[in-house]
Amino acid sequence: MLIQIILIVALLAIAFYLIRATPSARHLAVRRMLVFLAVIGGVVVILSPGLLTSVANAVGIGRGTDLLLYGFIVAFLLYVVTDFKRSTQLSRANTQLARKLTLAEAHLQDEISRRGANPDD
Amino acid sequence: MDAMHTESSCEAAAPGLDYSTWIVIPLYNEASVIAGVVSELLGQFANVVCVDDGSTDGSAQAALDAGARVLTHPLNLGQGAALQTAISYAVAQPGCEHIITFDADGQHRIIDALHMLERAREEKLDIVFGSRFLDDRTNPGILKRIVLKTAVGVTNLTTGLKLTDAHNGLRVLSAEAASRINLQQDRMAHATEIVLQLGRTRLPWGESPVEVLYTDYSKAKGQSLLNSINILFDLVVN
Incomplete structure (x- = not known):
């Protein structure tokens, strides 16, 4: 069935994204476009509920609600991965900030004790 | 030690403090042992820097009182993160030629560190890793051995170096490395990332036998099997 291939490819793509890709402006653009498409798709499907079932049938699923569920799971996984990446980036930035602070403080202390030892400087 | 060196020249017998080597110690909640580790190190090395990683048990004060430079x-x-901060600080100090990474919990032996430093100097090695599996002084126990050997396998696979130990906190690095x-x-x-980055430098490296002292204290704090899954995940995921 077509849906099996689509879902497997989607999951593999998410796994690949988790392991390899670093977040970039391009990914952000893709994510925003997906949200935009989801809104349009949502409105269309709300207006003509039969359409969802027709699409589901076309890819080998019996009911439109099932297609919706699968889509939801994939979207959720993508969200989890994206959010994980963002929090990793944030914590790295946090570490760098804390390190700069620590080193600046240490440098200051060293400078003070050096001047204390050589008051002529 | 022969008789001549014992009584009369207690101070002179000490082979002089090492001023060109910086000992770096990531420190987190080791208040009960850190003072002993620091004061023993200060008997050989003039520069011992601890990076206190937000300890809540007074470790920082204990290290400071023992005479360490505490960040x-x-x-x-x-x-x-603490190790990186300590290294960044140490390499920026004037006259720093070597850096030795040391664990705060007292599981490393200074004599091993001295031996590794000597090797680095004599054989012009930029990197000397400590390995507890090169001789039979250390007995980690069967479960820990399995965990460590798995970590070694993963490390070698990802870094391209052929090490016999992984996650050993005792390392000697030239300032360049x-x-x-x-x-x-x-x-x-x-611990795997550092091997990876050092491997990429293509600087000459070696491995030296060290003894890891498994006290009840360090055993209680050791890495669990489950935590190695976390390590693997952190390494695989970008």
Whole structure:
């Protein structure tokens, strides 16, 4: 069935994204476009509920609600991965900030004790 | 030690403090042991720097009282982060030729560190890793051996170096090698990351036997099997 291939490819793509890709402006653009498409798709499907079932049938699923569920799971996984990446980036930035602070403080202390030892400087 | 060196020249017998080597120690909640570790190190090395990683048990004060240079992270970031801060600080100090990474919990022996430093100097090695599996002094126990050997396998696979031990906190680095390290892994995966980054420098390296002292104290704090899954995940995921 077509849906099996689509879902497997989607999951593999998410796994690949988790392991390899670093977040970039391009990914952000893709994510925003997906949200935009989801809104349009949502409105269309709300207006003509039969359409969802027709699409589901076309890819080998019996009911439109099932297609919706699968889509939801994939979207959720993508969200989890994206959010994980963002929090990793944030914590790295946090570490760098804390390190700069620590080193600046240490440098200051060293400078003070050096001047204390050589008051002529 | 022969008779001539014993009584009369207690101070002169000490082979002089090492001023060109910086001992770097990531420190997190080791108040009960850190003072002993620091004061023993200060008997050989003039420069001991601890990076206190947000300890809540007074470790920083204990290290300071023992005579270490103590840097303080404003919050707990992880051992890898503390190690990187310590290295960044040490390489920036004038006259720093070597850096020795040392664990705060007292599981390393100074005599091993001295021996590794001597090797680095004599054989002109930029990197000397400590390995507990090169002789039979250390007995980690069967479960820990399995965990460690798995970590060794993963490390060798990802780094291209052929080491016999992984996650051993005792390392001697030249200032050149140390300045090329930039650890991103804040938590335990840094132990593999550091090998990876050092391997990429293509600087000459070696491995020396060290003894790891498994006290009840260090056993209680050791890495669990489950945590190695975390390490693996941190390494695989970008």
